[in-house]
Amino acid sequence: MNQFIDWITQPWPWYVAGPMIGLTVPTLLLIGNKTFGISSSLRHVCAICVPAGIPFFTYNWKKEMWNMLFVVGVLIGGFIATNYLANPNDFILADQTKADLTALGITDFSGLMPSDIFDWSVLFTAKGLLFFVVGGFLVGFGTRYAGGCTSGHAIMGISSLQWPSLVATIFFMLGGFVMTHLLLGPLMSLVGF
Amino acid sequence: MKVAEKNIQGAAVCDAPNSQENIEKGLALVKYMIVGILFGIVFVKAEIISWFRIQEMFRLQSFHMYGVIGSAIITGIISIQIIKRFNIKTIKGETVNIPKKEFRKGQIIGGFIFGLGWAITGACPGPLFAQIGSGFTIVFVTLISAIVGTWVYGKFANKLPN
Numbered sequence: 001m002n003q004f005i006d007w008i009t010q011p012w013p014w015y016v017a018g019p020m021i022g023l024t025v026p027t028l029l030l031i032g033n034k035t036f037g038i039s040s041s042l043r044h045v046c047a048i049c050v051p052a053g054i055p056f057f058t059y060n061w062k063k064e065m066w067n068m069l070f071v072v073g074v075l076i077g078g079f080i081a082t083n084y085l086a087n088p089n090d091f092i093l094a095d096q097t098k099a100d101l102t103a104l105g106i107t108d109f110s111g112l113m114p115s116d117i118f119d120w121s122v123l124f125t126a127k128g129l130l131f132f133v134v135g136g137f138l139v140g141f142g143t144r145y146a147g148g149c150t151s152g153h154a155i156m157g158i159s160s161l162q163w164p165s166l167v168a169t170i171f172f173m174l175g176g177f178v179m180t181h182l183l184l185g186p187l188m189s190l191v192g193f
Numbered sequence: 194m195k196v197a198e199k200n201i202q203g204a205a206v207c208d209a210p211n212s213q214e215n216i217e218k219g220l221a222l223v224k225y226m227i228v229g230i231l232f233g234i235v236f237v238k239a240e241i242i243s244w245f246r247i248q249e250m251f252r253l254q255s256f257h258m259y260g261v262i263g264s265a266i267i268t269g270i271i272s273i274q275i276i277k278r279f280n281i282k283t284i285k286g287e288t289v290n291i292p293k294k295e296f297r298k299g300q301i302i303g304g305f306i307f308g309l310g311w312a313i314t315g316a317c318p319g320p321l322f323a324q325i326g327s328g329f330t331i332v333f334v335t336l337i338s339a340i341v342g343t344w345v346y347g348k349f350a351n352k353l354p355n
Contacts, residue, residue, distance in 0.1 A: 012239045
């Protein structure tokens with residue numbers, strides 16, 4: 001049993017995690033004819049809380065409550081994994097990434113997220129505006145405009161061989177490359193890194 | 194105009210629609226939460242929720258995220274082919290229905306905008322929830338912002354190129 005705990009608390013390699021994530025697709029289809037997708041939950045929140053008579057948010061969201069329970073589950077899963085299955089060893093990051101991010105002003109490499117950014121003390125600063133407010137807005141606006149996110153398009157869409165999802169995924173990656181290589185550096189120095 | 198409206202509506206429900214004919218309520222929905230919990234555990238244990246892993250991916254300095262997404266897609270393709278070939282039914286005996294995704298300009302423009310945000314936040318919508326559960330409670334602000342972004346898209350959906 002202890003050996004099992006040791007093994008399961010190590011970071012999981014891609015060839016274990018990837019297939020497990022892929023199996024979510026048939027699992028949701030077979031247990032309830034549900035199409036895998038996560039960003040739709042954000043739309044359901046809008047439809048439930050502030051539909052404001054907007055046609056885009058006027059639909060039978062009660063039928064989609066399964067999706068809300070799914071994301072609540074993801075949150076609980078995050079809690080369980082972090083509190084009961086935490087990796088006892090140091091977080092390992094590629095040397096080159098560490099060097100690149102150090103050059104951008106990141107100093108904390110001890111965990112999954114740098115405390116230079118992901119801390120409440122950052123909220124009411126220019127850094128907070130960039131990383132939480134602007135970043136979050138782009139994720140919400142972009143995924144809805146694209147009709148899905150990494151789960152709905154990259155995994156579910158491509159798995160069901162739908163070429164529009166491949167197009168969406170290519171542009172997700174393109175946006176990420178442009179931000180990382182062209183914009184993130186200047187933006188980070190602008191907000192005080 | 195009619196066609197455009199239909200497309201927007203069609204695309205709107207295409208992300209993760211419920212095709213089940215049987216209406217489920219209450220306890221029947223718990224099974225989706227259990228799948229979500231397992232999914233959240235994988236997200237954290239494979240460090241997919243890490244801002245650093247997303248930076249590694251976009252800087253092409255680690256294979257990890259490409260391996261995760263690539264093997265997830267391959268597993269998904271094989272699973273769906275098996276379901277189709279053998280006409281496997283859902284546990285309620287329904288035929289599995291996978292709605293068709295229509296091509297729209299939004300997949301290009303919106304996809305690019307999401308990519309920009311993904312590299313800033315280090316999270317697509319799934320990991321946002323897992324990050325909050327992992328104790329990075331500040332990400333709740335990112336989530337609220339993402340909901341606002343979704344709402345603003347909905348408000349102006351008819352005026353945007355699509």
